[in-house]
Amino acid sequence: MSSLEAASISHSFSDKHVLKQIDLELKEGRIYSIIGPNGSGKSTLLHVLSRQLKPDHGQIYWKQADLYRLPPKKVAQELALLAQVNDVMDLTVEQLISYGRTPHKSMFQRLDEEDQIIIDEAIQLTKLEALRKRNVSQLSGGERQRAWIALCLAQQPKVLFLDEPTTYLDISHQLDVLEIVTQLQKTQNVTIVMVLHDLNHAAVYSDEVIVVKEGRIYGQGTPKEMMNPDMFKDVFNVHADIYEDKDNELLRIVMKPLKD
Amino acid sequence: MSKKEALRDRAGWKGLIVVIFAVLMVISTIFSIQFGSAKIPLKDIWTTFTGDIQSDFQNIIWNIRVPRTFVAILVGANLAVAGVLLQGIMKNPLADPYIIGVSSGAGLAGMIVLILYPHLPHILTPVAFIGATIVAFTVYALAWEKGIAPTRIILAGVAISAFLGSGISALMVFYSDRVQGTIDFMVGGLSARSWPQVEVILPYSIVGILLAIIGIRKMNLLMLGDRTAKSLGARVEWIRFSMTAVATLLAASAVSVVGLLGFVGLIVPHTARLIVGNDYRVLLPASIFLGAAILTASDTLGRIMFAPIEVPVGVIMGAIGAPFFLYLLRRKMV
Numbered sequence: 313m314s315s316l317e318a319a320s321i322s323h324s325f326s327d328k329h330v331l332k333q334i335d336l337e338l339k340e341g342r343i344y345s346i347i348g349p350n351g352s353g354k355s356t357l358l359h360v361l362s363r364q365l366k367p368d369h370g371q372i373y374w375k376q377a378d379l380y381r382l383p384p385k386k387v388a389q390e391l392a393l394l395a396q397v398n399d400v401m402d403l404t405v406e407q408l409i410s411y412g413r414t415p416h417k418s419m420f421q422r423l424d425e426e427d428q429i430i431i432d433e434a435i436q437l438t439k440l441e442a443l444r445k446r447n448v449s450q451l452s453g454g455e456r457q458r459a460w461i462a463l464c465l466a467q468q469p470k471v472l473f474l475d476e477p478t479t480y481l482d483i484s485h486q487l488d489v490l491e492i493v494t495q496l497q498k499t500q501n502v503t504i505v506m507v508l509h510d511l512n513h514a515a516v517y518s519d520e521v522i523v524v525k526e527g528r529i530y531g532q533g534t535p536k537e538m539m540n541p542d543m544f545k546d547v548f549n550v551h552a553d554i555y556e557d558k559d560n561e562l563l564r565i566v567m568k569p570l571k572d
Numbered sequence: 573m574s575k576k577e578a579l580r581d582r583a584g585w586k587g588l589i590v591v592i593f594a595v596l597m598v599i600s601t602i603f604s605i606q607f608g609s610a611k612i613p614l615k616d617i618w619t620t621f622t623g624d625i626q627s628d629f630q631n632i633i634w635n636i637r638v639p640r641t642f643v644a645i646l647v648g649a650n651l652a653v654a655g656v657l658l659q660g661i662m663k664n665p666l667a668d669p670y671i672i673g674v675s676s677g678a679g680l681a682g683m684i685v686l687i688l689y690p691h692l693p694h695i696l697t698p699v700a701f702i703g704a705t706i707v708a709f710t711v712y713a714l715a716w717e718k719g720i721a722p723t724r725i726i727l728a729g730v731a732i733s734a735f736l737g738s739g740i741s742a743l744m745v746f747y748s749d750r751v752q753g754t755i756d757f758m759v760g761g762l763s764a765r766s767w768p769q770v771e772v773i774l775p776y777s778i779v780g781i782l783l784a785i786i787g788i789r790k791m792n793l794l795m796l797g798d799r800t801a802k803s804l805g806a807r808v809e810w811i812r813f814s815m816t817a818v819a820t821l822l823a824a825s826a827v828s829v830v831g832l833l834g835f836v837g838l839i840v841p842h843t844a845r846l847i848v849g850n851d852y853r854v855l856l857p858a859s860i861f862l863g864a865a866i867l868t869a870s871d872t873l874g875r876i877m878f879a880p881i882e883v884p885v886g887v888i889m890g891a892i893g894a895p896f897f898l899y900l901l902r903r904k905m906v
């Protein structure tokens with residue numbers, strides 16, 4: 313069953329065509345990675361899909377309804393975005409995370425015990441217990457990133473969009489984030505759509521990979537289908553050797569500059 | 573650091589600050605009624621309000637001091653709220669009611685009335701108000717392109733202000749003999765402001781401040797950044813537009829009554845922010861009370877400092893505000 317569907321989307325900034333005639337189908341409860349070179353339009357695609365940016369042309373359907381005609385608050389109960397860049401806040405970690413409950417509350421409603429439980433869970437999952445009273449502006453880049461992820465978790469979305477969630481993180485915290493994401497998908501059937509730059513991570517952690525090149529979908533499929541030397545050459549302009557780990561059914565990619 | 577933070581974190585502490593600001597407002601209100609060309613004993617103020625005994629000062633209190641103080645409170649609150657809203661909307665610590673063109677709009681319109689139609693003083697307030705509002709919305713429209721970018725508003729505001737400023741200067745050059753009568757308006761002053769001015773500004777204060785209170789949660793969301801705010805269901809463009817409109821009406825009604833009073837909309841929100849933080853649930857009431865208190869106190873000071881000469885409140889605000897602002901700058905708190 314497809315839950316999010318994009319039909320011939322185009323978008324331009326000023327007169328620069330950033331997305332060109334994109335068609336896409338995202339199924340419920342799967343993990344998608346969007347990969348592509350810098351400036352290829354990954355973030356823009358993510359914004360269009362998450363109701364951040366109405367495209368110039370084309371439609372997005374969320375469960376058959378036109379996404380941009382649904383009330384924003386209703387959408388926010390089901391879709392959440394972790395942006396690529398976030399400001400520094402003068403708030404405690406816990407205060408920041410508690411904003412995740414906003415879409416589930418009416419205008420003057422206060423947070424109740426149930427909200428607090430959800431907030432605590434988000435803090436636990438992102439391992440922020442020791443930092444919950446700290447000011448976000450005093451955290452390291454990685455800690456801050458986890459706080460923003462926790463904000464999205466507290467939102468309890470059905471689809472979680474993440475724009476380069478592992479940037480700034482050391483390798484152990486990168487894997488933590490990817491594990492959190494996997495766990496959300498497994499336990500709560502959350503659909504994950506994330507932009508990743510680490511292609512090995514994309515290969516290991518996604519059910520499907522969406523390859524973007526110059527504002528078009530170069531291809532979409534399982535990591536095994538998509539990760540081949542031709543794609544790496546066409547899209548990333550690198551030479552890639554791909555090894556298959558038979559025991560774990562995982563791919564391992566070793567990349568080198570193209571020699572011409 | 574951590575100790576200070578632990579303090580900052582306690583909601584009760586911040587609530588206490590708001591109460592302190594409110595008390596400051598009450599104290600400066602009493603001073604403002606008490607001091608002036610004649611000093612009025614507290615006892616007479618009390619009996620005038622309770623209406624028990626006829627006081628000699630009844631006339632001064634009711635027709636001069638009380639309405640003037642009332643105007644000071646409303647203007648201070650309006651400009652402070654306008655500033656605190658605009659700083660959040662523009663995400664710029666330097667945003668104040670003047671950056672959106674309110675001052676240059678009211679300024680040019682007001683100068684036209686004062687210089688070209690000096691025989692029609694009663695149209696000064698409405699014309700200044702209309703000028704401020706038209707210019708603010710022009711700036712907004714000029715900055716619009718598929719949504720509103722704060723930097724574009726600020727740049728458009730600066731450009732329009734420079735343009736209208738040259739108009740003001742031209743008027744002053746061509747009618748240099750009439751400039752004297754415009755000084756009070758150009759620097760912002762409260763002298764001779766009475767019940768008619770209260771009537772002008774009060775409706776905007778009530779409606780504007782109520783709308784600002786309704787917008788508190790939205791302003792807090794905006795603080796998280798546009799993307800996150802949208803992701804949490806906020807209509808970012810609408811919040812920007814509606815809150816700019818609220819700020820415009822608050823500021824326009826204030827400047828149309830007192831003239832181009834600078835610094836309140838910048839200094840007060842900053843000071844409040846430094847003390848209570850960024851949460852609009854506390855920041856908004858703190859700014860309201862602090863703005864009212866500072867303006868009322870400055871006006872009282874201006875009346876007694878060089879009596880019988882009255883120093884316009886705008887001069888006092890500039891004299892206190894500018895050094896204070898530099899102090900903030902030195903401490904890198906802006």
Ligand SMILES: Nc1ncnc2c1ncn2[C@@H]1O[C@H](COP(=O)(O)OP(=O)(O)OP(=O)(O)O)[C@@H](O)[C@H]1O
Nearest residue numbers: 325326330348349350351352353354355356357396
């Ligand atoms: N708000 C904007 N205004 C103008 N141009 C923009 C805007 N946002 C993106 N672009 C342009 O659109 C193109 C695609 O940008 P986008 O952010 O989607 O790329 P990306 O694939 O996410 O890149 P990266 O890997 O560097 O994050 C870029 O050329 C960028 O300069």
Ligand SMILES: [Mg+2]
Nearest residue numbers: 354355396475
């Ligand atoms: Mg990007």
